[in-house]
Every structure is written in structure tokens, then in C-alpha cells.
Amino acid sequence: MSELSGIYLHIPFCATRCHYCNFATGGYESDIARRYVAALIEEIGRTRFEEPSMRSVDTIYLGGGTPTTLSIDQLAAILDACRKTFDVTTDAEITCEANPGSIDLDYLKDLQTAGINRLSFGVQSFDDGELQMIGRTHSSEEAREAVRLARQARFQNLSIDLIAGLPEQTMDTWQRNLDEAFALEPDHISVYMLELYKDAPLLHRVERGELRAIDEELTVEMYFALKDEAEKRGFDHYEISNWALPGSESRHNLKYWTGAPYMAYGVSAAGYDAISRWSNTRNIHEYLDKIESGQSAVMENISLDDDDKQSESIFLKLRLKGGVDLNEHRLRFGVDVRSRYREEIDRLLDAGLIEFDGDRMRISRKGLVLANEVFAEFV
Numbered sequence: 001m002s003e004l005s006g007i008y009l010h011i012p013f014c015a016t017r018c019h020y021c022n023f024a025t026g027g028y029e030s031d032i033a034r035r036y037v038a039a040l041i042e043e044i045g046r047t048r049f050e051e052p053s054m055r056s057v058d059t060i061y062l063g064g065g066t067p068t069t070l071s072i073d074q075l076a077a078i079l080d081a082c083r084k085t086f087d088v089t090t091d092a093e094i095t096c097e098a099n100p101g102s103i104d105l106d107y108l109k110d111l112q113t114a115g116i117n118r119l120s121f122g123v124q125s126f127d128d129g130e131l132q133m134i135g136r137t138h139s140s141e142e143a144r145e146a147v148r149l150a151r152q153a154r155f156q157n158l159s160i161d162l163i164a165g166l167p168e169q170t171m172d173t174w175q176r177n178l179d180e181a182f183a184l185e186p187d188h189i190s191v192y193m194l195e196l197y198k199d200a201p202l203l204h205r206v207e208r209g210e211l212r213a214i215d216e217e218l219t220v221e222m223y224f225a226l227k228d229e230a231e232k233r234g235f236d237h238y239e240i241s242n243w244a245l246p247g248s249e250s251r252h253n254l255k256y257w258t259g260a261p262y263m264a265y266g267v268s269a270a271g272y273d274a275i276s277r278w279s280n281t282r283n284i285h286e287y288l289d290k291i292e293s294g295q296s297a298v299m300e301n302i303s304l305d306d307d308d309k310q311s312e313s314i315f316l317k318l319r320l321k322g323g324v325d326l327n328e329h330r331l332r333f334g335v336d337v338r339s340r341y342r343e344e345i346d347r348l349l350d351a352g353l354i355e356f357d358g359d360r361m362r363i364s365r366k367g368l369v370l371a372n373e374v375f376a377e378f379v
């Protein structure tokens, strides 16, 4: 194994719960947060390296939840624990997710001092009506201010998340979202096409007729409006849901799609070491009990055989602009994709969902919004 590893750290606290959220997260309570930080540090310190190269790390990602609910001292202590256990490269990309409204200039400067060099802002919308409808606690002005302050604190790598396909959303409101987002000159933009899970309060409001869901075709139009606008402005559409200025791709998230290893700590955190995939319990109390009593918090561990690895590699790489290099795949896994998946590939070509460019297989423009149908053929 030659690639350096990444580390994912889950911080499961949020000021309130957004009305569409299905992440493992809950309200912030200082006692629980204190125990949680200690447990996370303990879990990191217990790492045993089956594969010595897993010790070398060049990305760390603090996700959630809202990591910025923690104090600087708590975040710094977690990062210190990573540096004690792992060899973290000096140029490591260290990302922190942040919600506008939860940070000020001093806090941002302290994040820099703690070594965080990339921020991912959960903006979701610049329309105050939409923000209120989905239960976000910040306003559009707070989102603009957060980005301005982050630049003032000398963050050079900023990402903004948006959601397309909200109930009542129109092409006009979406276009305004795009105009506002690009006016802030982010280095990276991610879009989430809204899917409501069955207990989401937002879904209940739609079911009660209080809000009108929008057509899928309109959501698709919004996606392509973002794609076209981003590309016009020099952003590279390097992954289905992500656009970056040159050199600002998320190095951590690229590990997920290229099959690189990553460790994972905290509630619901999921890791991969090229042999197996594992994930921790989604219940914070169970997580705390397990770690505090010296047990593992892993709830699921799936060993991957060679066939799992090669099929995973295909559908993960199809997420990327470069697609699947069929020669590289044959050398790495001994599988000729064209003959092994002849029928599946014919079906996808007939439907116009994939295309070939020499020995590369890529998802087509049409396939970008039907990606799950494409992936299902290779599972």
C-alpha cells in the first residue's frame, strides 16, 4: 500500500436539528461534549496499525454534526491526539466543517493556529425563507459574513455547500443562490440534491400539503445550471457533486473515491484500510459507554474480497471526472472490465449513461443525474 491515509473525525453536535438531516448528530451539551472529546482522544490513541503505512497521514477531516460547536481547545486536543498517533505530513490538508453563525474572527484565527487550513461552510441556501424552512439557524447575511471573516483569518481554501431541490424552490431562487455563492469567490462548491428520508420533518410538511415538492426535472435543471455556471467561471467538475478551482479539490474526499485508506473515529464514523470497511455505532451513549469501558465502538466490519474491491473501484471512480482507466484496472485487479461487464456496459451505452474515451470509461452528462442507476450495474 503506497498511498498516504486520511483521518475522519465525527463531531456529533449541532445547535439544532435541520429539518432534512439524517446524520448521527444531536444537541450540544457541555458534559456530553467533554466526555465525547476524551473518548475520541482515547479511541485515536488505541489505534493499532495492521498495515504500518496507515500511520502516514496527509488529510484530516473534522465533520459532523457541527465541529465548530466545540471549543478551540477541544478541537486542538483532538488534532494533537492525531499527531501523537500518526505521522501527519507538514502539508496535510486539515478540513473543518463549519456552520455560518457559529464562528467569529477570533475563533477562525484560532482554527488556523490549531492547523486547520480548509473550511467547508454548510451554507445550503442564500435565501432566508429557504433557510428558515429547512431549519437552519443562520441567515444569508451570516453566511456572507462567515466567508468574509474566513478570508480575513487567511483561509485560502474555502468550500460552500448548497442544496438543490428544496420544496417550493424555483429556478429564480436557485439562480440567486448561485449568484450569491459565486460572488463570494469560494475555491470549492458542493451540491446536495435533496432526498428526504422517511422521518424528516420537511417530508412531513410536504405530506401534509404545507409545502410543495418540486419536480425532479427542475432539480436536474438546477444541477446543470450550477455545473454550467461553475465551469464558465473556471471550476473543474472533478466529482459528480463537487466543483473546484484548480488545486482546490478536496484531497480528503478524493481518498473515498480513489480507494485510498482512511481511519475514522467517533460516532457513526466509517473507515477503510483496503482490506475491510468498518463503522462505529450511531448511538452516542453507546459510543461513550464502549470507549469508556475499554471496548471497541465498531458495530460493523465487512471484509472485502478481490471481487468486491474491483467492483467498488469501478463505481467509486465513475464518480470522478477521469472515470475508470481500464488498463489500470486490469493491471490492478486482473479484470477486463469490457468483457466482464459486457451486458451491463451495453445497457448503459444504449441508455446514454456512460461513454468511452479510448481506454477510459466515464459517466456521461445524462448519467451524472442518474448515477445510482449506473453504479447499480457494477455492484
Ligand code: SF4
Binding pocket: 013, 014, 016, 017, 018, 021, 022, 023, 025, 064, 065, 066, 099, 122
Ligand atoms: S448542521 Fe448538518 S449535521 Fe447538523 S443538523 Fe444540520 S444538516 Fe444535520
